[in-house]
Amino acid sequence: MPRTLKLPFAVCGDKIIHISEVESGRQINCLCPVCNTRLIARKGNLRQHHFAHDTGTNCNGESALHWFGKHLLLEAIDRALTEGCTIPMEWQCDQCDHKHDGNLLKKAASVALEQVLGEARPDLLLKDATGKPVVAIEVIVTHEPEQSARDFYLKQNIVVVEVRIKDGIALEALKDLRELKADAVSFCTRKKCPDCHAPLRPKMLNIVVGDCYRCHLPMKVAFIEADGMGFPSSAFSPQEIECAKKQGCILEVRYSKTVNNRYLANVCPKCKAFIGEHYMHNYSCRDDSIEPIQTGWYCSDCNNHFPMKG
């Protein structure tokens, strides 16, 4: 006998009701949306309260999970569109491996259930104000979307949002949804390198207030960080130098015996001692840093720097 999934929801008339809304026992009005049989509310002390099929049914609940997933999302999206709300969305990007966030309804003006669209029939389709499809939502219980559908979405510039539901608990998270944790989204929010198309990393100017190693008075020290990589002041662009100076850093060209070279260094305002590049790491992770300022973009694949605009 196949495992039967525990359902936290049933259909009652034209409404989806939660197990918490009914008494324990056989329910006259609570149906499975897939096989249309009456469900039993199991509300014992040991296991998670749930709706169950009668023994001997062929309906294992997988299709019901899928049905509820689609309809709970539809309810949430409909409500948000009517109320003019956003649905914040978070996902792990498989293109750049970063976490992204966005608004599921950014371009959406309407939602359609299972609309046939070329090679595909997405569970839910979001369309913009002109009726153009913008986002396909696929609710995945067991069946992955067909490759032909994925190719079609890609060609049509339709973003695919995947929501996986493995059990009733995952389904409950979709009830009165205000925020979506998507399992996959075919969209990377990061700017791409114009040369190699790798995602660019934001360059952040960090300023920490440290103590001068010589006179021990406070001094501001600037460095740039891009996704874990550090760049010392000697690598700053003219705009970055200006930005750091505006924040009260003193940057001057100094000669370092250690590296036998002249470079732009952070200098103490009082005693004019400068911090050698090899000592910069002492300053890189301090709590007393000033809110980082983005100064541009960096491609770690081709080692290119790009300024903020453009």
Ligand SMILES: [Zn+2]
């Ligand atoms: Zn059923």
Ligand SMILES: [Zn+2]
């Ligand atoms: Zn990304």
Ligand SMILES: [Zn+2]
């Ligand atoms: Zn590149």
Ligand SMILES: [Zn+2]
């Ligand atoms: Zn000093």
